[in-house]
Amino acid sequence: VTVRPASTVLVDTAAATMAENGEPYGLVDDAALVITGGAISWVGPRRDLVTPPGAEVRSLGGRLVTPGLIDCHTHLVFGGDRSGEFERRLAGAGYAEIAAAGGGIRSTVRATREASGDQLLAAARQRLDRIHRSGASTVEVKSGYGLDLETELRMLEVGRRLGVETPVEVTTTLLAAHVVPDEYGDDPDGYVRLIVEQILPRAVEDGLVDAVDAFCEHLAFTPSQVDAVFTAAAAHRLPVKLHAGQLSADEGVDIAVSHHALSADHLEHATEAQVAAMAQAGTVAVLLPGATHTLGETARPPVEAMRRHGVAMALATDCNPGTSPVADLALVVNLGAVLLGLSLEEALVGVTRNAAMALGLDDRGTLQPGKRADLAVWDVDRPAEIGYWVGMGLCSSVWVGGVPSFDRDAGNGG
Ligand code: NIG
Ligand code: FE
Numbered sequence: 001v002t003v004r005p006a007s008t009v010l011v012d013t014a015a016a017t018m019a020e021n022g023e024p025y026g027l028v029d030d031a032a033l034v035i036t037g038g039a040i041s042w043v044g045p046r047r048d049l050v051t052p053p054g055a056e057v058r059s060l061g062g063r064l065v066t067p068g069l070i071d072c073h074t075h076l077v078f079g080g081d082r083s084g085e086f087e088r089r090l091a092g093a094g095y096a097e098i099a100a101a102g103g104g105i106r107s108t109v110r111a112t113r114e115a116s117g118d119q120l121l122a123a124a125r126q127r128l129d130r131i132h133r134s135g136a137s138t139v140e141v142k143s144g145y146g147l148d149l150e151t152e153l154r155m156l157e158v159g160r161r162l163g164v165e166t167p168v169e170v171t172t173t174l175l176a177a178h179v180v181p182d183e184y185g186d187d188p189d190g191y192v193r194l195i196v197e198q199i200l201p202r203a204v205e206d207g208l209v210d211a212v213d214a215f216c217e218h219l220a221f222t223p224s225q226v227d228a229v230f231t232a233a234a235a236h237r238l239p240v241k242l243h244a245g246q247l248s249a250d251e252g253v254d255i256a257v258s259h260h261a262l263s264a265d266h267l268e269h270a271t272e273a274q275v276a277a278m279a280q281a282g283t284v285a286v287l288l289p290g291a292t293h294t295l296g297e298t299a300r301p302p303v304e305a306m307r308r309h310g311v312a313m314a315l316a317t318d319c320n321p322g323t324s325p326v327a328d329l330a331l332v333v334n335l336g337a338v339l340l341g342l343s344l345e346e347a348l349v350g351v352t353r354n355a356a357m358a359l360g361l362d363d364r365g366t367l368q369p370g371k372r373a374d375l376a377v378w379d380v381d382r383p384a385e386i387g388y389w390v391g392m393g394l395c396s397s398v399w400v401g402g403v404p405s406f407d408r409d410a411g412n413g414g
Contacts, residue, residue, distance in 0.1 A: 005056040008035040008402065010375075011046055013060035016383040017367035018067050018352045024345055025383040026366065033065065035373040038402040043367050060377055066348070066386070067367050068137025068374030068398055069329045070355035073265055073286050073316035075175070076131070077124045077155045077162075078145045080111030082321040086294075095295055095323065096247060099219050105145070105179045108321050112145035112155070120158045125166065127319055130327035132168050133406065135351075135386075135395040137374035139168050140316075140359055142213055144175030147191075148183075152176050152199050156208035167398075167405030169374070171359055173241065174203050177214035177221050177229045192225045196232040204236045211262065211360070215243040216252030223251040230259040239360050245269040245301075246291070257281040263314065263358040266291070268299040275302055279309040284358040286314045287342075287350070289335035290324035303341050313342065314358040315350035330394065333387035344387045373402035 010033040017026035032049040034042040042049070051057065085103055089095065098104050112120065124141070131139055141159040146152035156172050163170030176195045184191035203209040212233035214226045220243075221229075230240045239262045244252030246266035253274035256264045264270070264278060265286035278285060287301050306313055315336040318324035326332065329351050336347040356365025364372045377397045378386060386394065397407040 005054055006036065007041065007052040007055040009033070009049070009051055009055045009057045010035070010060055010065065011049075011057060012062050013065045013377075014381075015043060015367055016064060016066045016348070017043060018349060019366040019368050025348060027383065031065070033367065033375075035402045038373055040367060040369055040371050040373050042369055063396060064378045064380050064383060065367070066135070066376050066378065066383065067352045067365055067371075068376050068400065069135040069351045070359065070361075070365060071131055071136045071139040071316050071319070071329055071351070072263070072314055072355040072358040073142075073288060073318050074131070074140055075142045075144060075318070075320035076127045076139070076327070077120050077141055077143070077158045078108050078112050078321050079115035079120060079123070080108060080321065081325070082108065085322065086325075089295075096219055099179075102182075104322055106182060108145045109147050109181060113148070113151050117154050117158055117161075120155065121161055121165075124158060124162060127327045128162055128166060128168055128170075131317060131319065131329060132166070132398060133393070133395060133408075134328040134330045135376040135378070135398060136329050137169060137376070137398055137400045137405075138171070138356075138359070138361070138364060140171045140173055142173045142175040144178030144213070144215075147176065147178065147181035149194070149199050149202060153203060153206065153208065156203055160208060167400050167403075169400060171210045171361075172208060173211045173213045174200060174209045175213040175215070176200070177226065179215065179220045188221070188225065192221070192228050195229055200229075200232055200236065204238070209238060211239045211241055213241045213243065216250060216255065217243070217247055218250075219247070223255045226252065226255050230255065234259065241265060241286070241358070245274070253278065257283055262360050267301040268292075268297065270302055272302065272305050275305040275311055276309050279311045284312045284314050284354055286316055286358050287336060287340055288316055288318035288324060289339045290326035290332060291318050292339050293335055294324050294326070300340060312354040312357055313346060313350050314354040315342070315347055316355065330386055331390060334390055337387050344384045347387050348383060373399055375399040
C-alpha cells in the first residue's frame with residue numbers, strides 16, 4: 001500500500017492560473033502550487049511558498065501549468081463515421097441538403113442504434129483519450145444519436161462509464177431533441193412528448209443526466225418545441241443549454257435565455273439583441289470553430305458584440321461525426337483565434353474558466369485555492385504557444401483531482 005503524502009508541492013513552473021489577477025492569463029512566473037486532498041490549497045510565487053510538513057516536492061522541469069482544459073460540448077459517443085458525407089460536401093453538397101435526403105445526423109442515428117454499449121464505449125474511448133491528451137481533464141458528452149428511449153439511455157450509460165473507466169471527469173447531457181427520428185417524421189410533437197414523458201424521466205431516474213440540450217433549427221426543432229423540452233427539464237431541476245443560431249437565425253437564443261440556460265452554443269446567426277439578452281441572463285456563449293472549419297462556414301458568431309455586452313465566451317471541440325470530427329482542444333484554441341477572432345488569451349479562458357461556467361461547475365477552470373487540482377502541463381514557455389503551434393502535441397501531462405493521469409515523458413504516455 002502506498003501512502004499518499006498529505007500534500008504535493010509543484011515547483012519549477014510558470015502558472016497560467018486563468019484567474020483574474022491583473023496579469024494576462026493570470027500568469028505567475030516562477031510559481032509554486034500546493035495540492036492537498038485533490039484540491040489546490042495554495043498557488044503563488046515560489047519565493048512566498050511555505051512547504052507543508054511531509055509534502056512531496058515535484059519539479060515540473062520549467063514547464064507551464066494551466067488549469068486542466070474543459071471540453072464543454074461534445075457528441076463523442078456515436079456509431080460509424082461520416083467520412084463519405086465529408087467527401088460529398090467537399091464536392092459541393094450542402095449540410096442541410098444531405099440532412100434533408102436522410103443523411104447527416106439520421107445516418108449516425110442508424111449506426112448508433114445498431115451498435116452495442118461496448119462498441120460505442122470502445123470507439124468513444126479512443127476519441128476521449130485524444131481529447132484528454134490534448135490537455136482536457138473534464139469533458140461533456142451528449143446523447144442525441146439514439147432518438148429512442150433505449151438508445152438514448154445506452155448513450156448516456158456509455159457517457160457515465162467513460163467517467164468511471166477513464167481518468168477524465170465526464171458530465172452527461174441529454175440531447176434527445178437533436179433531430180426528429182424517421183419514425184416520427186410526420187409527428188414531431190409526438191416525439192417531443194416521448195422525450196418529455198418517457199426519455200427524460202427515465203434518464204433522470206437512472207441517474208444518467210447532468211443537463212438537457214436541444215437543437216433549435218429548421219431541420220431540427222422549433223422554439224416552441226424546445227420550450228416544451230426545457231420546461232420538462234426545469235421540472236426535474238436540470239440545467240439546460242441549446243444549439244442555437246448555427247445555420248439560420250430564429251428565436252432559439254430567446255428561449256434559452258428565458259430558461260436561464262447555462263449556455264447557448266454555435267450562435268453564428270445570433271443577433272445583437274440576443275447577445276444583450278444572454279449577457280443579462282448570464283448565459284455563456286459556447287463557440288465551436290471545429291464546425292466552422294469542417295463545414296467551410298462563412299458566417300461568424302458576433303464575437304465583437306459578445307465582448308461589448310460582456311457575454312462569457314467558451315470554446316469546445318463539438319467532437320461529432322458530421323460537423324466537427326475534432327478531438328484536440330489545443331487545436332480548438334488555435335481555430336478560435338484564427339477563424340473566430342478571439343485573442344489567444346480569450347481562447348484559453350474559453351477552454352478553462354468560461355468552459356467551467358458553461359457546465360455550471362464552479363469547482364474548476366482556474367488555478368486558485370479551493371479549486372480541484374485539475375492541471376495540464378505544457379512544453380512551452382509562454383501560454384500563447386498553446387494556441388500558436390498546431391499538431392505539436394505539447395501537453396506533457398494532465399492531473400485530475402490531484403493525481404497525474406498520464407505523463408507523456410515517463411514511458412506510460414503511449
Ligand atoms: O453541434 N448542430 C447539431 N449537432 C451537431 C452536428 C451533429 C451531426 O452533424 O452529427 C453540431 O454541429
Ligand atoms: Fe453540437
